Amino acid sequence: MAGIFGSAPAAATSTTATQGSIANDVTLNGAQTDSIQDLSFSPVSGHLSVASWDNKVYIYEVNEDGSNQGKTMMDLKAPALSTCWSKDGRQVFGAGANNQAMMLDLGSGATTPQTVAAHDQPIKCIESISVNGQNMIVTGSWDKTIKYWDCRQQNPVASVQCKERVYAMDTRDQLLVVATADRYVEIFNLNQPATAYKTIQSPLKWQTRTISCFADATGFAIGSIEGRCAIQYVEEKDSSSNFSFKCHRQNAPNTRDVSNVYSVNSISFHPVHGTFSTAGSDGTFHFWDKDAKHRLKGYPEVGGSISCTDFNHNGTIFAYAVSYDWHQGYAANNPQYPNKVMLHGISGDECKPRPNAKKR
Known part of the structure; x- marks a missing residue:
C-alpha cells in the first residue's frame, strides 16, 4: 500500500x-x-531537555x-546523543559518545550529575521504563547491546545482545522496540525484559533512522533514509493493518518523474490523540492519522533539516530542532547552518484524528 498518504510537498504557496x-x-x-541530536519533554511538566553535539544536555x-527559559545543564564531556526523563519527572538523563549515561536529580536539588550506566561504545539511545513496578532506564549502544539499569546500583540488572548496533529505540507502557543496523527491529515485552519477544527486519528497504511506539503500545512507526514510513503492529493477528507510505520527497526541478528523497529523521506520537508526526532532512514536518491513512497537516520548510522532535506531556506543544542532521557527512556542516529548537503550539484540529475514521 505504498504512497497511501500521497507524497507530502515540502511547501505550499497558498494555505489549504x-x-x-x-x-x-x-x-x-x-x-x-x-x-541537536535529541529532544525530550518531561512526562509530567513543561520541562524540556535538549541533547547536543556540543557535549551538553540543556x-x-x-x-x-511558548515562553521559556534555561534552567540548568549537564556536561557529558563528549557529544550528547540521547536524553530522557524519569517517569515522575524528577530526574533527567543524558547519554552519548563518552560511552556513559548520566543523571541529574532535579528533585533533590542536585547540581552535579552522576554516572548511572556504561557501555563499551557510544550510547545512542536512553529511555525511562518501568519493569515489574520498578522505575529503571534502558540504554542502547553501538556495542550491539541494550542494558537495563537500576540507578541505585553500579552494574546493569540485565544485558541483552542485539543483532547489530543500536540506531533507534522507543518505549510505551510494556513495549520496547529497538532498531539496529542491517534493518533489524527487536521487540521486547518489559514483563520479560531480558529476552526479545520477537525479532523482525524492517518493512522498509533502507537504513532505519527513527522508531516510535504507538500511543496504545500495540505497534510502532519506523522511518528510514529513503523517505518512507511504515506502520507495524506487534501481533500477527493485526498484520493486515500494516502498511508503508512515502513522505519527505520533493519533485526534482523541471521534472515530472524524478523525486528528491529525504531521510525521515524523527517520528513522535501525540500523547492524547494517538496521531503522529514525521520530520525530515527536507526541513518539513507533517501530522498524520494512521487509522484513517490520512495526512492531517503539512508545514512549510523551516530553513534547515529537522533532526528530532517531541510532543509535551499533554500534547499542546510540538518541539522540533532545526539543525544539521549529518545526512551529507561532516563536510556539509558549517557554522552558518541553523541550530535552534522551535516550539509549535497545537491548536484546533491540527492533531485530532480524522472524523469518522475507522478505529481499531
Whole structure:
C-alpha cells in the first residue's frame, strides 16, 4: 500500500485544508553551539531537555504560551546523543559518545550529575521504563547491546545482545522496540525484559533512522533514509493493518518523474490523540492519522533539516530542532547552518484524528 498518504510537498504557496502555518512558532532561548541530536519533554511538566553535539544536555522550562527559559545543564564531556526523563519527572538523563549515561536529580536539588550506566561504545539511545513496578532506564549502544539499569546500583540488572548496533529505540507502557543496523527491529515485552519477544527486519528497504511506539503500545512507526514510513503492529493477528507510505520527497526541478528523497529523521506520537508526526532532512514536518491513512497537516520548510522532535506531556506543544542532521557527512556542516529548537503550539484540529475514521 505504498504512497497511501500521497507524497507530502515540502511547501505550499497558498494555505489549504492540509497546509499548516509556522508563523507563530516560538524559538527556544537555547545556548546550543552544535547540532541537536535529541529532544525530550518531561512526562509530567513543561520541562524540556535538549541533547547536543556540543557535549551538553540543556534543561529548559517551557510554558503553555511558548515562553521559556534555561534552567540548568549537564556536561557529558563528549557529544550528547540521547536524553530522557524519569517517569515522575524528577530526574533527567543524558547519554552519548563518552560511552556513559548520566543523571541529574532535579528533585533533590542536585547540581552535579552522576554516572548511572556504561557501555563499551557510544550510547545512542536512553529511555525511562518501568519493569515489574520498578522505575529503571534502558540504554542502547553501538556495542550491539541494550542494558537495563537500576540507578541505585553500579552494574546493569540485565544485558541483552542485539543483532547489530543500536540506531533507534522507543518505549510505551510494556513495549520496547529497538532498531539496529542491517534493518533489524527487536521487540521486547518489559514483563520479560531480558529476552526479545520477537525479532523482525524492517518493512522498509533502507537504513532505519527513527522508531516510535504507538500511543496504545500495540505497534510502532519506523522511518528510514529513503523517505518512507511504515506502520507495524506487534501481533500477527493485526498484520493486515500494516502498511508503508512515502513522505519527505520533493519533485526534482523541471521534472515530472524524478523525486528528491529525504531521510525521515524523527517520528513522535501525540500523547492524547494517538496521531503522529514525521520530520525530515527536507526541513518539513507533517501530522498524520494512521487509522484513517490520512495526512492531517503539512508545514512549510523551516530553513534547515529537522533532526528530532517531541510532543509535551499533554500534547499542546510540538518541539522540533532545526539543525544539521549529518545526512551529507561532516563536510556539509558549517557554522552558518541553523541550530535552534522551535516550539509549535497545537491548536484546533491540527492533531485530532480524522472524523469518522475507522478505529481499531
